[in-house]
Amino acid sequence: MRKLLSLGVCLLVVSTLHRADAQNVPPPSQAQSALQQALQQNPGLGDVIRQRIQQSGLTGEQIRARLQAGGYPANLLDVYLGAAAAGQPAPVPGASQLAAIQALGLPAVATAGEVLPVDTGVVRSPSGPGSAVFGVDVFRRTTTQFLPLLSGPVPADYKLGPGDVLVLILTGDVELAYTLQVTREGFILIPQVGQVFVSNLTLDQLRDVLYARLGRVYSGVKRAASASTRFDISVANVRANQVYVVGEVAQPGAYQISSLGTVLTGLYAAGGVTERADMRSVEVRRAGKPLATLDLYDYLLHGDTRNDIRLQTGDVVFVPVHGTRVQVTGAVTRPAIYDLKPGETLPDLVGAAGGFRADAALKRVSVYRILPAAERGSSPSGRVVMDVPLATEKRDGASKSGDPPSGVAVPALSLEDGDSVVVDALPSLGAGYYVGIAGMVEKPGTYPWHPG
Structure with a gap:
């Protein structure tokens, strides 16, 4: 409860606080110090707190009891109880005093419109319509940025490096606990044991090393079940890596992310x-060479x-410009614009779009293709339409993964950049009349007819 209130205080600042420049927003790691600095610049804040307490009608004993019940020191607000001494302004409060005011249920000493700008690491959804390109809005929607998660468990394959903080605990014949930070050179310094090189080792590999090194000092440390001294080594905090994300991203630049961060974290x-x-080929470069x-x-x-x-420190994540891109509209599950890899065809596009909808006509698929400049002639659209017929397909058992779940065979037509694929839907039940057109026409079929 107390931690939640303290976090709220970081976002609520007294109405008398000066507005910080929007370009100098403190990151989360500096939010607390920035708050304290802002408070020191407002000496009248203590008088505001004294006034709040006097207006509450609570006695000093009641305030102390409530503070103690909330996990705060009972005397935390004693300096603001009673009348102020003549010519003596009330002391400037800190973050803990502001949090205590909220814990007492007193009116907040801040307004919602005047807050200390703190970089909370949240990406806000931009205003305006969503993107027609598949996948772009997934990264644009309001979400956390995978801020550096420097605490918590690490996977078994995590390799230690400079900046990591380890905790070594010995129990049995001795009861000791050490907090050990990995130095720039990749060592940890264990009292009475000396330096141990840990860089690029996993925790399991480090345990093997420690059995030998600790065993020289503590005779009870051994692998046998009869060991009288046991130890445990774990990662308390992981280091932060600086990576570079460039190319077709919203904010290219250098970012500090957790050493557990991945390519998606950087994006x-x-x-x-x-x-x-091009979402089909995001490149990772390490030491100037392509890695993945x-x-x-x-x-x-x-x-x-x-x-x-x-990712590791110095890695570069590069997002190139798209290659072949095709739009699909009509009776498919996810109409959008899709990136295609070399060699992918019409069935791959329909599969990426989630397959045909239940109301798809399943007779044909129309592909509109941009003509080369020399072949456009007098065509106003500069395109040619190709009707691709669909045939009913009989399948035994379950369909293959990735196949459009429609029961029709989609021809493996090669697609080109700029193609537009249209999947016709069944006529609406509310439609009135239809006219069938056949013979020497470009697109024979059934079309709705309206009076006039």
């Missing part, structure tokens, strides 16, 4: 990708993050 930190991005390529469709369509590698 979220940079505000997501732009509409020009991430297909964001694995994450967006299947939730698969197996290729989302962990």
Whole structure:
């Protein structure tokens, strides 16, 4: 409860506080110190708190009892009880005193319109319509930026490095606990044991090393079940890595993320990708050389993050400009603009769009293709339409993963950049009349007819 109130205080600042420049917003790690500095610049704040207490009607004993019940020191607000001494202003409160005021249920000493700007790491959804490009809005929606999570468990394959903080606990013949930070050179210094090189080791590998090193000083440390001294080593805080996210992202630049952060962490930190991005081939470069390529469709369509590698200090995440891009509209589950990899065809596009809707006509698919400049002639649209017929497909058992779940065979038509695919839907039940057109026409079929 007390921690929640303290967090609220970081966001609520007295109405007399000066507005900070929007370009100098303190990050979360500096929010507390920035708050204290702002409070020191407002000496009249103590008098405001004394007035709040006097207006509450609470006695000194009642205030002390409530503070103690809320986990605060009973005498935390004693300096603000009673009348002020002549010529002596009340002391400037700190964050704990402001939190205590809220814990007492007194009126807040801040207004919602005047808050201390604190970088909370939250990306706000931009105003305006959503993007027609599939996947762009996933990164734009309001979400946390995967801020540096410096505490918590680490996976078994996590490799230690400079900046990590370890905790070593010995129990049995001795009862000791040490907090050990990995130095820039990759060592930890254990009292009475000396330096131990830990850089690039996993916790399991470090335990093997410590059995030998601790055993020289503590005779009870051994691998046998009869060991009289046991130890445990764990990671208390992980280091922060500086990575670079450039290319087609909303905010290219350098970012500090947790050493557990991945490519997706970097993309979220940079505000997501732009509409020009190629989401099928996000590159990771380490020491100037290509290291890996991430297909964001694995994450967006299947939730698969197996290729989302962990980043290291100095890594560069580069999002290139898109290649082949095709739009699909009509009776499909997810009408949008999709990026296609080389070799992907019409069935891959329909599969990415979630397959056909239940009201899809399933007779044909129309593909509108942009003609080369030399072939456009007098065509006003500069396009040609291709009707791709669909055939009913009989399947035995379950359909293959990724196949459009429609029961029709989609021809493997190669698609080109700028193509637009239209899937016709069944006529609406509310439609009145239809006219069938057949013979020497470009698109024979059934069309709705309206009077006039």
